[in-house]
Amino acid sequence: MTVVDHQDLSVDASAPERVGFFTDTTVCIGCKACEVACKEWNELPSEVRGLTGHSYDNTVALDATHWRHVAFVEQPADVAVPDALADQLRAQASSMVWLMSSDVCKHCTEAACLDVCPTGSLVRTEFDTVVVQPDICNGCGYCVPACPFGVIGRDDHSGQAAKCTLCYDRLRSDRTPACAQACPTDSIQFGPLKELRERASQRLDELRGAGDHRARLYGHDEDDGVGGMGAMFLLRDDPEVYGLPPAPRTTTRDLASMWKSAFTAATALGVSIGAVVSVASLFTRAGRSGKRP
Protein backbone atom coordinates (compact mmCIF):
# COMPACT_ATOMS: atom_id res chain seq x y z
CA MET A 1 0.00 0.00 0.00
CA THR A 2 1.24 3.45 -0.84
CA VAL A 3 0.95 5.80 2.08
CA VAL A 4 0.83 9.41 1.04
CA ASP A 5 2.81 11.34 3.64
CA HIS A 6 3.58 15.02 3.92
CA GLN A 7 6.76 14.70 1.93
CA ASP A 8 4.85 13.39 -1.08
CA LEU A 9 2.38 16.24 -0.84
CA SER A 10 5.16 18.79 -0.67
CA VAL A 11 6.56 17.35 -3.91
CA ASP A 12 3.16 17.91 -5.53
CA ALA A 13 2.97 21.42 -4.16
CA SER A 14 6.33 22.32 -5.66
CA ALA A 15 5.19 21.36 -9.17
CA PRO A 16 4.92 24.55 -11.21
CA GLU A 17 1.50 26.14 -11.61
CA ARG A 18 -0.19 26.31 -15.00
CA VAL A 19 0.93 29.49 -16.69
CA GLY A 20 -0.38 31.42 -19.65
CA PHE A 21 -1.08 34.75 -21.27
CA PHE A 22 -3.79 37.34 -20.86
CA THR A 23 -3.76 39.70 -23.80
CA ASP A 24 -5.67 42.90 -23.06
CA THR A 25 -6.21 44.20 -26.58
CA THR A 26 -7.65 47.51 -25.36
CA VAL A 27 -4.14 48.75 -24.51
CA CYS A 28 -2.35 47.24 -27.53
CA ILE A 29 -0.70 49.97 -29.60
CA GLY A 30 0.24 47.70 -32.51
CA CYS A 31 4.00 48.17 -32.12
CA LYS A 32 4.74 44.51 -32.95
CA ALA A 33 7.49 44.40 -30.33
CA CYS A 34 6.04 40.98 -29.36
CA GLU A 35 6.48 39.66 -32.90
CA VAL A 36 10.06 40.89 -33.05
CA ALA A 37 11.00 39.69 -29.55
CA CYS A 38 9.53 36.27 -30.32
CA LYS A 39 11.51 35.96 -33.54
CA GLU A 40 14.70 37.17 -31.87
CA TRP A 41 14.51 34.86 -28.88
CA ASN A 42 13.32 31.78 -30.75
CA GLU A 43 15.67 32.41 -33.70
CA LEU A 44 12.85 32.35 -36.21
CA PRO A 45 13.70 33.48 -39.73
CA SER A 46 12.27 36.71 -41.07
CA GLU A 47 11.22 36.92 -44.67
CA VAL A 48 9.92 39.92 -46.56
CA ARG A 49 6.47 38.94 -47.78
CA GLY A 50 5.51 42.29 -49.24
CA LEU A 51 2.65 44.56 -48.31
CA THR A 52 -0.80 43.06 -47.92
CA GLY A 53 -2.81 46.26 -47.85
CA HIS A 54 -4.56 44.90 -44.74
CA SER A 55 -3.93 47.94 -42.58
CA TYR A 56 -0.55 47.54 -40.86
CA ASP A 57 -0.67 43.74 -40.90
CA ASN A 58 1.96 42.22 -43.15
CA THR A 59 2.47 39.13 -40.99
CA VAL A 60 -0.94 37.78 -42.11
CA ALA A 61 -1.28 34.75 -39.82
CA LEU A 62 0.34 32.54 -37.23
CA ASP A 63 2.39 29.72 -38.75
CA ALA A 64 5.62 27.76 -38.32
CA THR A 65 7.81 30.88 -38.29
CA HIS A 66 5.34 33.43 -36.87
CA TRP A 67 4.41 32.63 -33.28
CA ARG A 68 2.95 36.07 -32.47
CA HIS A 69 0.74 37.93 -34.92
CA VAL A 70 -0.68 41.37 -34.38
CA ALA A 71 -4.04 41.82 -36.10
CA PHE A 72 -5.06 45.33 -37.24
CA VAL A 73 -8.77 45.95 -37.77
CA GLU A 74 -9.96 49.35 -38.98
CA GLN A 75 -13.47 50.39 -38.00
CA PRO A 76 -15.56 53.57 -38.03
CA ALA A 77 -15.33 55.18 -34.59
CA ASP A 78 -19.07 55.10 -33.89
CA VAL A 79 -19.06 51.33 -34.13
CA ALA A 80 -16.32 50.57 -31.65
CA VAL A 81 -15.71 53.45 -29.27
CA PRO A 82 -17.46 53.71 -25.89
CA ASP A 83 -19.94 56.55 -25.74
CA ALA A 84 -18.00 58.50 -23.15
CA LEU A 85 -14.91 58.63 -25.33
CA ALA A 86 -16.48 58.81 -28.75
CA ASP A 87 -16.25 62.56 -29.33
CA GLN A 88 -12.67 62.84 -28.24
CA LEU A 89 -11.54 59.80 -30.21
CA ARG A 90 -13.48 60.78 -33.30
CA ALA A 91 -11.67 64.08 -33.40
CA GLN A 92 -8.30 62.42 -32.92
CA ALA A 93 -8.69 59.54 -35.33
CA SER A 94 -10.76 61.03 -38.15
CA SER A 95 -13.79 58.90 -37.33
CA MET A 96 -11.72 55.74 -37.43
CA VAL A 97 -10.41 53.39 -34.77
CA TRP A 98 -8.11 50.44 -34.83
CA LEU A 99 -8.69 47.20 -33.06
CA MET A 100 -5.31 45.66 -32.48
CA SER A 101 -4.68 42.27 -30.97
CA SER A 102 -1.58 40.14 -30.60
CA ASP A 103 -2.59 36.54 -31.34
CA VAL A 104 -0.69 33.50 -30.08
CA CYS A 105 -1.04 29.75 -29.51
CA LYS A 106 -3.83 29.08 -27.00
CA HIS A 107 -2.05 26.14 -25.28
CA CYS A 108 -5.46 24.41 -25.01
CA THR A 109 -6.41 22.22 -22.08
CA GLU A 110 -7.61 19.68 -24.64
CA ALA A 111 -5.08 20.31 -27.37
CA ALA A 112 -6.11 18.85 -30.74
CA CYS A 113 -2.55 19.14 -32.11
CA LEU A 114 -1.24 17.06 -29.22
CA ASP A 115 -4.07 14.52 -29.52
CA VAL A 116 -3.52 13.77 -33.21
CA CYS A 117 0.31 13.83 -33.19
CA PRO A 118 1.24 10.25 -34.16
CA THR A 119 4.84 10.32 -32.90
CA GLY A 120 4.34 11.85 -29.46
CA SER A 121 6.42 14.82 -30.56
CA LEU A 122 3.80 17.24 -29.24
CA VAL A 123 3.73 17.03 -25.45
CA ARG A 124 2.37 18.86 -22.43
CA THR A 125 5.04 20.38 -20.22
CA GLU A 126 5.23 20.72 -16.45
CA PHE A 127 3.83 24.26 -16.91
CA ASP A 128 0.73 22.80 -18.65
CA THR A 129 1.82 24.28 -21.94
CA VAL A 130 1.95 22.44 -25.28
CA VAL A 131 5.25 22.16 -27.18
CA VAL A 132 6.68 20.40 -30.25
CA GLN A 133 9.83 18.34 -29.61
CA PRO A 134 11.87 19.06 -32.76
CA ASP A 135 14.01 15.94 -32.31
CA ILE A 136 10.91 13.71 -32.58
CA CYS A 137 8.62 15.43 -35.14
CA ASN A 138 8.71 13.69 -38.54
CA GLY A 139 6.71 16.36 -40.31
CA CYS A 140 3.53 14.34 -40.94
CA GLY A 141 1.55 17.59 -40.87
CA TYR A 142 -1.48 16.17 -39.03
CA CYS A 143 -1.44 18.87 -36.34
CA VAL A 144 -1.84 21.61 -38.98
CA PRO A 145 -5.50 20.97 -39.99
CA ALA A 146 -6.31 19.60 -36.49
CA CYS A 147 -5.71 22.88 -34.63
CA PRO A 148 -9.07 24.68 -34.23
CA PHE A 149 -7.25 28.04 -34.34
CA GLY A 150 -4.98 27.46 -37.36
CA VAL A 151 -1.97 28.19 -35.14
CA ILE A 152 0.53 25.47 -35.94
CA GLY A 153 2.31 25.19 -39.29
CA ARG A 154 4.83 23.00 -41.06
CA ASP A 155 8.07 24.79 -41.87
CA ASP A 156 9.20 24.39 -45.48
CA HIS A 157 12.89 24.41 -44.55
CA SER A 158 12.98 22.09 -41.56
CA GLY A 159 10.02 20.02 -42.78
CA GLN A 160 8.69 20.04 -39.22
CA ALA A 161 5.78 21.42 -37.29
CA ALA A 162 6.47 24.51 -35.20
CA LYS A 163 4.55 26.89 -32.97
CA CYS A 164 4.75 29.01 -29.82
CA THR A 165 6.44 27.18 -26.92
CA LEU A 166 5.37 29.85 -24.43
CA CYS A 167 9.17 30.27 -24.25
CA TYR A 168 9.64 26.91 -22.55
CA ASP A 169 13.39 27.56 -22.19
CA ARG A 170 12.75 30.88 -20.44
CA LEU A 171 10.09 29.38 -18.16
CA ARG A 172 12.61 26.75 -17.05
CA SER A 173 14.84 29.52 -15.74
CA ASP A 174 12.01 31.57 -14.20
CA ARG A 175 11.93 34.17 -16.93
CA THR A 176 8.94 35.83 -18.57
CA PRO A 177 8.27 34.80 -22.20
CA ALA A 178 9.95 37.15 -24.67
CA CYS A 179 6.72 38.65 -26.06
CA ALA A 180 5.32 39.58 -22.63
CA GLN A 181 8.72 40.91 -21.58
CA ALA A 182 8.91 43.15 -24.65
CA CYS A 183 5.32 44.44 -24.56
CA PRO A 184 5.59 48.16 -23.66
CA THR A 185 1.96 48.60 -22.56
CA ASP A 186 1.40 45.36 -20.65
CA SER A 187 -1.16 44.36 -23.24
CA ILE A 188 0.47 40.92 -23.07
CA GLN A 189 0.46 39.73 -19.49
CA PHE A 190 2.13 36.53 -18.38
CA GLY A 191 1.57 34.63 -15.16
CA PRO A 192 -0.18 31.77 -13.38
CA LEU A 193 -3.39 31.13 -15.28
CA LYS A 194 -5.61 31.35 -12.18
CA GLU A 195 -4.36 34.85 -11.42
CA LEU A 196 -4.73 35.92 -15.04
CA ARG A 197 -8.34 34.70 -15.13
CA GLU A 198 -9.18 36.86 -12.13
CA ARG A 199 -7.30 39.81 -13.55
CA ALA A 200 -9.17 39.43 -16.86
CA SER A 201 -12.55 39.41 -15.09
CA GLN A 202 -11.60 42.52 -13.10
CA ARG A 203 -10.47 44.34 -16.22
CA LEU A 204 -13.71 43.42 -17.98
CA ASP A 205 -15.76 44.78 -15.07
CA GLU A 206 -13.68 47.95 -15.11
CA LEU A 207 -14.28 48.56 -18.81
CA ARG A 208 -17.98 47.66 -18.60
CA GLY A 209 -18.27 50.03 -15.65
CA ALA A 210 -16.74 52.79 -17.77
CA GLY A 211 -19.43 52.19 -20.39
CA ASP A 212 -17.53 49.99 -22.84
CA HIS A 213 -20.27 47.48 -23.59
CA ARG A 214 -18.35 45.97 -26.49
CA ALA A 215 -15.62 44.57 -24.26
CA ARG A 216 -15.69 40.78 -23.87
CA LEU A 217 -13.39 37.96 -22.84
CA TYR A 218 -12.25 35.23 -25.22
CA GLY A 219 -10.77 31.93 -23.98
CA HIS A 220 -11.79 32.68 -20.38
CA ASP A 221 -14.37 29.90 -20.08
CA GLU A 222 -13.07 26.52 -18.94
CA ASP A 223 -16.20 24.83 -20.32
CA ASP A 224 -15.52 25.84 -23.92
CA GLY A 225 -14.89 23.42 -26.79
CA VAL A 226 -11.19 23.08 -26.01
CA GLY A 227 -11.53 22.70 -22.24
CA GLY A 228 -10.25 26.20 -21.60
CA MET A 229 -7.37 28.11 -23.13
CA GLY A 230 -3.94 28.87 -21.73
CA ALA A 231 -4.02 32.18 -23.57
CA MET A 232 -7.05 34.43 -23.18
CA PHE A 233 -7.94 37.76 -24.70
CA LEU A 234 -9.97 40.83 -23.88
CA LEU A 235 -11.58 41.79 -27.20
CA ARG A 236 -13.75 44.69 -28.33
CA ASP A 237 -15.66 42.94 -31.10
CA ASP A 238 -16.68 39.43 -32.18
CA PRO A 239 -13.76 36.97 -32.22
CA GLU A 240 -14.08 36.40 -35.98
CA VAL A 241 -13.38 40.09 -36.59
CA TYR A 242 -9.87 39.37 -35.28
CA GLY A 243 -9.67 36.09 -37.24
CA LEU A 244 -10.45 33.95 -34.19
CA PRO A 245 -13.01 31.10 -34.32
CA PRO A 246 -16.16 32.01 -32.33
CA ALA A 247 -16.74 28.44 -31.07
CA PRO A 248 -13.52 26.42 -31.38
CA ARG A 249 -13.80 22.71 -30.72
CA THR A 250 -11.28 19.93 -30.24
CA THR A 251 -12.59 17.33 -32.68
CA THR A 252 -10.99 14.49 -30.70
CA ARG A 253 -14.12 14.82 -28.54
CA ASP A 254 -15.99 13.10 -31.41
CA LEU A 255 -13.39 10.39 -31.89
CA ALA A 256 -15.55 7.58 -30.48
CA SER A 257 -18.39 8.28 -32.92
CA MET A 258 -15.91 8.62 -35.80
CA TRP A 259 -14.32 5.24 -35.06
CA LYS A 260 -17.80 3.73 -34.69
CA SER A 261 -18.69 4.90 -38.21
CA ALA A 262 -15.39 3.57 -39.52
CA PHE A 263 -15.86 0.15 -37.91
CA THR A 264 -19.45 -0.07 -39.11
CA ALA A 265 -18.35 0.80 -42.65
CA ALA A 266 -15.49 -1.72 -42.45
CA THR A 267 -17.93 -4.39 -41.24
CA ALA A 268 -20.33 -3.49 -44.06
CA LEU A 269 -17.46 -3.95 -46.53
CA GLY A 270 -16.61 -7.37 -45.10
CA VAL A 271 -20.23 -8.52 -44.98
CA SER A 272 -20.96 -7.29 -48.52
CA ILE A 273 -17.94 -9.01 -50.05
CA GLY A 274 -18.64 -12.14 -48.01
CA ALA A 275 -22.24 -12.12 -49.21
CA VAL A 276 -21.25 -11.78 -52.89
CA VAL A 277 -18.79 -14.68 -52.56
CA SER A 278 -21.33 -16.84 -50.69
CA VAL A 279 -24.14 -16.23 -53.16
CA ALA A 280 -21.78 -16.98 -56.06
CA SER A 281 -20.71 -20.22 -54.33
CA LEU A 282 -24.33 -21.30 -53.95
CA PHE A 283 -24.91 -20.68 -57.67
CA THR A 284 -21.80 -22.63 -58.70
CA ARG A 285 -22.69 -25.51 -56.40
CA ALA A 286 -26.24 -25.50 -57.68
CA GLY A 287 -24.90 -25.37 -61.24
CA ARG A 288 -22.50 -28.27 -60.61
CA SER A 289 -25.01 -30.42 -58.83
CA GLY A 290 -27.48 -29.71 -61.66
CA LYS A 291 -25.00 -30.98 -64.21
CA ARG A 292 -24.03 -34.05 -62.23
CA PRO A 293 -26.70 -36.68 -62.01
Add this chain to the structure above:
Amino acid sequence: MTVATSTGSSSTAGYYGQPIVAPHVWEDTIGWYFFTGGLAGASAVLASAADIAGKQRLATHARRAAMIGLVPSPLLLIADLGRPERFANMLRVVKPTSPMNIGSWLLAVFAPAAGGAWILGELGRLPTSTRMLGLVGAVTGAVVTTYTAVLVTNTATPAWHEAKGELPYVFAASAAGSAGATVTVLSAMSGRPDPIAVAVGAGGAVAEAIASTVMQRRLGDLSTYHSDAPTRRLDRLAKLLSIGGAVGLVAARQSRLRTSIAAAAVLTGSVCVRLAVLRAGTASASDPASVLRQQQRP
Protein backbone atom coordinates in the same frame (compact mmCIF):
# COMPACT_ATOMS: atom_id res chain seq x y z
CA MET B 1 -15.87 57.38 -46.72
CA THR B 2 -13.21 54.86 -47.56
CA VAL B 3 -13.02 53.67 -43.96
CA ALA B 4 -16.51 52.25 -44.12
CA THR B 5 -15.52 49.62 -46.71
CA SER B 6 -13.16 47.88 -44.31
CA THR B 7 -15.76 47.09 -41.65
CA GLY B 8 -17.13 43.69 -40.80
CA SER B 9 -20.00 44.22 -43.22
CA SER B 10 -17.70 43.99 -46.25
CA SER B 11 -17.85 40.97 -48.57
CA THR B 12 -14.79 39.29 -47.06
CA ALA B 13 -15.79 37.29 -43.99
CA GLY B 14 -13.85 37.47 -40.75
CA TYR B 15 -10.42 39.04 -40.82
CA TYR B 16 -9.64 40.25 -44.37
CA GLY B 17 -10.98 36.92 -45.66
CA GLN B 18 -8.03 35.11 -44.07
CA PRO B 19 -8.58 31.44 -43.16
CA ILE B 20 -9.64 30.89 -39.52
CA VAL B 21 -8.34 27.31 -39.45
CA ALA B 22 -5.28 26.14 -41.38
CA PRO B 23 -5.76 24.09 -44.57
CA HIS B 24 -3.98 20.71 -44.60
CA VAL B 25 -0.45 20.59 -46.04
CA TRP B 26 -0.69 17.13 -47.64
CA GLU B 27 0.29 16.55 -51.25
CA ASP B 28 -1.65 14.35 -53.69
CA THR B 29 0.57 11.44 -52.58
CA ILE B 30 -1.71 11.16 -49.54
CA GLY B 31 -4.77 10.92 -51.82
CA TRP B 32 -2.97 8.21 -53.79
CA TYR B 33 -2.21 6.40 -50.55
CA PHE B 34 -5.89 6.51 -49.58
CA PHE B 35 -6.44 4.75 -52.92
CA THR B 36 -3.64 2.14 -52.68
CA GLY B 37 -4.37 1.42 -49.02
CA GLY B 38 -8.05 0.95 -49.86
CA LEU B 39 -7.19 -1.31 -52.79
CA ALA B 40 -4.92 -3.43 -50.56
CA GLY B 41 -7.39 -3.64 -47.67
CA ALA B 42 -10.48 -4.55 -49.71
CA SER B 43 -8.48 -7.03 -51.83
CA ALA B 44 -7.38 -8.80 -48.65
CA VAL B 45 -11.02 -9.06 -47.58
CA LEU B 46 -11.97 -10.52 -50.96
CA ALA B 47 -8.98 -12.92 -50.84
CA SER B 48 -9.94 -14.26 -47.44
CA ALA B 49 -13.61 -14.69 -48.38
CA ALA B 50 -12.63 -16.51 -51.58
CA ASP B 51 -10.16 -18.71 -49.71
CA ILE B 52 -12.74 -19.73 -47.12
CA ALA B 53 -15.31 -20.42 -49.88
CA GLY B 54 -12.77 -22.65 -51.61
CA LYS B 55 -12.34 -20.42 -54.63
CA GLN B 56 -8.57 -20.68 -54.82
CA ARG B 57 -8.14 -19.06 -58.22
CA LEU B 58 -10.01 -15.96 -57.07
CA ALA B 59 -8.14 -15.96 -53.73
CA THR B 60 -4.78 -16.02 -55.53
CA HIS B 61 -5.71 -13.08 -57.75
CA ALA B 62 -7.09 -11.11 -54.82
CA ARG B 63 -3.91 -11.70 -52.76
CA ARG B 64 -1.91 -10.37 -55.72
CA ALA B 65 -4.20 -7.33 -55.95
CA ALA B 66 -3.60 -6.71 -52.24
CA MET B 67 0.15 -6.67 -52.87
CA ILE B 68 -0.27 -4.25 -55.80
CA GLY B 69 -1.96 -1.86 -53.36
CA LEU B 70 0.27 -2.63 -50.40
CA VAL B 71 3.75 -2.19 -51.90
CA PRO B 72 3.44 1.51 -52.87
CA SER B 73 1.45 2.46 -49.73
CA PRO B 74 4.30 3.03 -47.23
CA LEU B 75 6.38 4.71 -49.94
CA LEU B 76 3.59 7.21 -50.63
CA LEU B 77 3.15 7.86 -46.91
CA ILE B 78 6.85 8.34 -46.28
CA ALA B 79 7.26 10.57 -49.35
CA ASP B 80 4.81 13.09 -47.90
CA LEU B 81 6.59 13.45 -44.55
CA GLY B 82 8.52 16.63 -43.90
CA ARG B 83 11.30 14.43 -42.45
CA PRO B 84 10.98 11.11 -44.34
CA GLU B 85 14.02 9.58 -42.60
CA ARG B 86 12.06 9.70 -39.35
CA PHE B 87 9.11 7.60 -40.60
CA ALA B 88 9.76 4.97 -37.90
CA ASN B 89 8.79 7.54 -35.23
CA MET B 90 5.19 6.69 -36.21
CA LEU B 91 5.60 3.51 -34.13
CA ARG B 92 7.41 5.25 -31.28
CA VAL B 93 4.24 5.30 -29.18
CA VAL B 94 0.79 3.71 -29.12
CA LYS B 95 -1.64 6.60 -29.11
CA PRO B 96 -5.39 5.95 -29.35
CA THR B 97 -6.20 9.66 -29.80
CA SER B 98 -4.21 9.79 -33.03
CA PRO B 99 -5.89 8.02 -35.98
CA MET B 100 -2.60 8.35 -37.89
CA ASN B 101 -0.75 6.49 -35.14
CA ILE B 102 -3.43 3.77 -34.94
CA GLY B 103 -3.36 3.56 -38.75
CA SER B 104 0.41 3.04 -38.68
CA TRP B 105 -0.01 0.16 -36.22
CA LEU B 106 -2.83 -1.25 -38.36
CA LEU B 107 -0.52 -1.23 -41.39
CA ALA B 108 2.23 -2.79 -39.29
CA VAL B 109 -0.07 -5.79 -38.67
CA PHE B 110 -1.81 -5.77 -42.05
CA ALA B 111 1.33 -5.68 -44.20
CA PRO B 112 3.05 -8.83 -42.86
CA ALA B 113 -0.29 -10.70 -42.70
CA ALA B 114 -1.30 -9.88 -46.29
CA GLY B 115 2.29 -10.27 -47.48
CA GLY B 116 2.71 -13.61 -45.72
CA ALA B 117 -0.58 -14.92 -47.11
CA TRP B 118 0.50 -13.86 -50.59
CA ILE B 119 3.90 -15.60 -50.38
CA LEU B 120 2.44 -18.84 -48.97
CA GLY B 121 -0.38 -18.67 -51.51
CA GLU B 122 2.04 -18.33 -54.42
CA LEU B 123 4.14 -21.21 -53.06
CA GLY B 124 0.99 -23.24 -52.57
CA ARG B 125 2.17 -24.37 -49.16
CA LEU B 126 0.72 -24.44 -45.64
CA PRO B 127 -2.93 -23.79 -46.63
CA THR B 128 -4.04 -23.44 -42.99
CA SER B 129 -1.38 -20.81 -42.27
CA THR B 130 -2.30 -19.07 -45.50
CA ARG B 131 -5.92 -18.98 -44.39
CA MET B 132 -5.09 -17.71 -40.90
CA LEU B 133 -2.77 -14.99 -42.20
CA GLY B 134 -5.40 -14.13 -44.81
CA LEU B 135 -8.02 -13.77 -42.10
CA VAL B 136 -5.81 -11.42 -40.07
CA GLY B 137 -5.18 -9.50 -43.29
CA ALA B 138 -8.92 -9.32 -43.99
CA VAL B 139 -9.87 -8.02 -40.54
CA THR B 140 -7.11 -5.40 -40.42
CA GLY B 141 -7.52 -4.70 -44.16
CA ALA B 142 -11.20 -3.82 -43.76
CA VAL B 143 -10.26 -1.18 -41.18
CA VAL B 144 -7.33 0.02 -43.34
CA THR B 145 -9.95 1.01 -45.95
CA THR B 146 -11.87 3.23 -43.48
CA TYR B 147 -9.45 4.52 -40.83
CA THR B 148 -8.26 7.10 -43.36
CA ALA B 149 -11.73 8.63 -43.11
CA VAL B 150 -11.32 8.98 -39.33
CA LEU B 151 -7.92 10.52 -39.99
CA VAL B 152 -9.29 13.40 -42.06
CA THR B 153 -12.58 13.85 -40.18
CA ASN B 154 -10.70 14.32 -36.89
CA THR B 155 -9.64 17.81 -37.95
CA ALA B 156 -10.99 21.37 -37.76
CA THR B 157 -11.64 21.35 -41.53
CA PRO B 158 -15.46 21.81 -41.75
CA ALA B 159 -16.12 19.76 -44.93
CA TRP B 160 -14.14 16.89 -43.44
CA HIS B 161 -15.28 16.90 -39.85
CA GLU B 162 -18.97 17.27 -40.65
CA ALA B 163 -18.73 14.28 -43.07
CA LYS B 164 -17.72 12.01 -40.19
CA GLY B 165 -20.78 9.79 -40.54
CA GLU B 166 -20.55 9.29 -44.30
CA LEU B 167 -16.90 9.47 -45.39
CA PRO B 168 -15.98 5.97 -44.07
CA TYR B 169 -18.68 4.52 -46.35
CA VAL B 170 -17.38 6.49 -49.35
CA PHE B 171 -13.89 5.15 -48.70
CA ALA B 172 -15.04 1.55 -48.03
CA ALA B 173 -17.14 1.47 -51.21
CA SER B 174 -14.36 3.08 -53.23
CA ALA B 175 -11.91 0.47 -51.91
CA ALA B 176 -14.26 -2.38 -52.86
CA GLY B 177 -14.63 -0.92 -56.36
CA SER B 178 -10.88 -0.66 -56.91
CA ALA B 179 -10.24 -4.13 -55.48
CA GLY B 180 -12.95 -5.70 -57.65
CA ALA B 181 -11.66 -3.92 -60.75
CA THR B 182 -8.05 -4.99 -60.13
CA VAL B 183 -8.97 -8.63 -59.50
CA THR B 184 -11.18 -8.59 -62.60
CA VAL B 185 -8.22 -7.56 -64.74
CA LEU B 186 -5.87 -10.09 -63.11
CA SER B 187 -8.37 -12.91 -63.63
CA ALA B 188 -9.06 -11.79 -67.22
CA MET B 189 -5.33 -11.88 -68.01
CA SER B 190 -5.11 -15.52 -66.98
CA GLY B 191 -8.35 -16.75 -68.48
CA ARG B 192 -11.67 -15.01 -68.13
CA PRO B 193 -12.94 -12.22 -65.87
CA ASP B 194 -14.06 -13.65 -62.54
CA PRO B 195 -17.79 -12.90 -62.09
CA ILE B 196 -17.39 -12.38 -58.33
CA ALA B 197 -14.66 -9.78 -58.91
CA VAL B 198 -16.89 -8.10 -61.50
CA ALA B 199 -19.75 -7.95 -59.00
CA VAL B 200 -17.54 -6.53 -56.24
CA GLY B 201 -15.95 -4.00 -58.61
CA ALA B 202 -19.21 -2.80 -60.14
CA GLY B 203 -21.09 -2.86 -56.82
CA GLY B 204 -18.32 -0.94 -55.05
CA ALA B 205 -18.10 1.70 -57.76
CA VAL B 206 -21.86 2.31 -57.73
CA ALA B 207 -21.96 2.36 -53.91
CA GLU B 208 -19.08 4.87 -53.92
CA ALA B 209 -21.00 7.27 -56.17
CA ILE B 210 -24.13 6.92 -54.02
CA ALA B 211 -22.28 7.35 -50.70
CA SER B 212 -20.43 10.37 -52.04
CA THR B 213 -23.69 11.98 -53.16
CA VAL B 214 -25.31 11.33 -49.77
CA MET B 215 -22.26 12.79 -48.02
CA GLN B 216 -22.37 15.98 -50.08
CA ARG B 217 -26.12 16.38 -49.44
CA ARG B 218 -25.63 15.97 -45.68
CA LEU B 219 -22.78 18.52 -45.70
CA GLY B 220 -25.23 21.05 -47.13
CA ASP B 221 -23.78 24.55 -47.12
CA LEU B 222 -20.48 23.20 -45.78
CA SER B 223 -19.94 21.11 -48.91
CA THR B 224 -17.18 22.50 -51.10
CA TYR B 225 -17.75 19.80 -53.72
CA HIS B 226 -19.89 22.23 -55.70
CA SER B 227 -18.65 25.66 -54.66
CA ASP B 228 -14.96 24.96 -55.39
CA ALA B 229 -14.29 24.56 -59.12
CA PRO B 230 -11.30 22.13 -59.02
CA THR B 231 -13.15 19.92 -56.50
CA ARG B 232 -16.34 20.00 -58.57
CA ARG B 233 -14.50 18.92 -61.73
CA LEU B 234 -12.77 16.03 -59.94
CA ASP B 235 -16.00 14.98 -58.24
CA ARG B 236 -17.96 14.93 -61.52
CA LEU B 237 -15.16 13.02 -63.23
CA ALA B 238 -15.11 10.52 -60.36
CA LYS B 239 -18.85 9.83 -60.62
CA LEU B 240 -18.74 9.58 -64.42
CA LEU B 241 -15.83 7.12 -64.32
CA SER B 242 -17.22 5.04 -61.46
CA ILE B 243 -20.72 4.65 -62.88
CA GLY B 244 -19.44 4.25 -66.46
CA GLY B 245 -16.81 1.77 -65.30
CA ALA B 246 -19.36 -0.25 -63.31
CA VAL B 247 -21.68 -0.52 -66.31
CA GLY B 248 -18.67 -1.35 -68.50
CA LEU B 249 -17.46 -4.12 -66.19
CA VAL B 250 -20.83 -5.86 -66.32
CA ALA B 251 -21.32 -5.27 -70.06
CA ALA B 252 -17.78 -6.29 -71.08
CA ARG B 253 -18.48 -10.00 -70.48
CA GLN B 254 -15.57 -12.07 -71.82
CA SER B 255 -13.73 -9.31 -73.75
CA ARG B 256 -10.33 -8.66 -72.18
CA LEU B 257 -9.97 -5.25 -73.81
CA ARG B 258 -13.40 -3.97 -72.77
CA THR B 259 -12.93 -5.41 -69.28
CA SER B 260 -9.57 -3.64 -68.92
CA ILE B 261 -10.96 -0.29 -70.08
CA ALA B 262 -13.92 -0.56 -67.69
CA ALA B 263 -11.63 -1.57 -64.79
CA ALA B 264 -9.31 1.35 -65.54
CA ALA B 265 -12.32 3.68 -65.37
CA VAL B 266 -13.35 2.30 -61.96
CA LEU B 267 -9.77 2.61 -60.65
CA THR B 268 -9.37 6.16 -61.95
CA GLY B 269 -12.74 7.05 -60.46
CA SER B 270 -11.56 5.78 -57.08
CA VAL B 271 -8.39 7.90 -57.30
CA CYS B 272 -10.47 10.96 -58.26
CA VAL B 273 -12.75 10.44 -55.24
CA ARG B 274 -9.75 10.51 -52.88
CA LEU B 275 -8.15 13.53 -54.56
CA ALA B 276 -11.52 15.33 -54.48
CA VAL B 277 -11.67 14.79 -50.71
CA LEU B 278 -8.26 16.46 -50.33
CA ARG B 279 -9.30 19.36 -52.59
CA ALA B 280 -12.61 19.79 -50.78
CA GLY B 281 -10.72 19.98 -47.48
CA THR B 282 -8.36 22.67 -48.75
CA ALA B 283 -11.23 24.76 -50.07
CA SER B 284 -13.25 24.28 -46.89
CA ALA B 285 -10.50 25.23 -44.42
CA SER B 286 -9.43 28.19 -46.57
CA ASP B 287 -12.89 29.73 -46.41
CA PRO B 288 -13.54 31.60 -43.15
CA ALA B 289 -17.27 31.82 -43.95
CA SER B 290 -17.41 28.02 -44.02
CA VAL B 291 -15.83 27.79 -40.55
CA LEU B 292 -18.28 30.40 -39.21
CA ARG B 293 -21.27 28.51 -40.67
CA GLN B 294 -20.01 25.29 -39.09
CA GLN B 295 -19.66 26.92 -35.68
CA GLN B 296 -23.08 28.58 -35.89
CA ARG B 297 -24.76 25.19 -36.46
CA PRO B 298 -26.88 24.00 -33.53
